[in-house]
Amino acid sequence: MNIGILGSGMVGQALGLGFVQRGDEVVVGTRDAGGDKLRDWVARTDGRGRAGTFAEAAAFGEVAVLATLWDGTENALRLADPASLAGKVVIDVTNPLDFSTGMPRLSIGFSDSGGEQVQRWLPDSRVVKAFSIITAGEMVHPEFPCGPPTMFIAGDDDGAKGTVSGICRDFGWEVEDVGAMEAARLLEPLAVLWITHAVRTGAYGHAFKLLRK
Numbered sequence: 001m002n003i004g005i006l007g008s009g010m011v012g013q014a015l016g017l018g019f020v021q022r023g024d025e026v027v028v029g030t031r032d033a034g035g036d037k038l039r040d041w042v043a044r045t046d047g048r049g050r051a052g053t054f055a056e057a058a059a060f061g062e063v064a065v066l067a068t069l070w071d072g073t074e075n076a077l078r079l080a081d082p083a084s085l086a087g088k089v090v091i092d093v094t095n096p097l098d099f100s101t102g103m104p105r106l107s108i109g110f111s112d113s114g115g116e117q118v119q120r121w122l123p124d125s126r127v128v129k130a131f132s133i134i135t136a137g138e139m140v141h142p143e144f145p146c147g148p149p150t151m152f153i154a155g156d157d158d159g160a161k162g163t164v165s166g167i168c169r170d171f172g173w174e175v176e177d178v179g180a181m182e183a184a185r186l187l188e189p190l191a192v193l194w195i196t197h198a199v200r201t202g203a204y205g206h207a208f209k210l211l212r213k
Contacts, residue, residue: 004061005029006054006076010136011093012067013041018140018171020048029057029080058084063163067093070107070114077121086124089160091167093131094118095191104195106188115154115184126160128153129184130168133191135204141172142207148174149207152190154183176210
């Protein structure tokens, strides 16, 4: 499968390597496609990954991953051109975090979410919120003594959620569909809980797991 990733930071690079390891071809979109930022990442992909512009990544991907910092998300989608993402599954990994007071807090909440905003920016795409509740280092093949952690996903298109669920399982997660994109109002605060625990403990090797009887 061809994967286009919008965002060249730690999250985009970690997921990009996961897709490469799965056998996919990957283009990571960045504002500086000719720069050195992705040189080491490209060298690790055995020819399956390359850097490009946001527009190139969006056009290339059969599935797209949105992995930008929140304050750059809308501009990245403009550069990508929403028309290039029409009809495609878009995995929204963003969180609407505001760092202006130091400790991150949500800039959108209660009656809206970043996931819903992304879906409005991409009205013709099939957006699924996923991978937003975990650090980049644990996104692909997380290993915990209690077994696979739970990836909660949300979105309005059941077929798209099926595609994303398969990707999550390939990456070593169990999956829990929590409903329509409105449920991103619950998942984005869960990301803040993950960050708060990390800051309080100084440890980053934790994840969420749904326990059942």
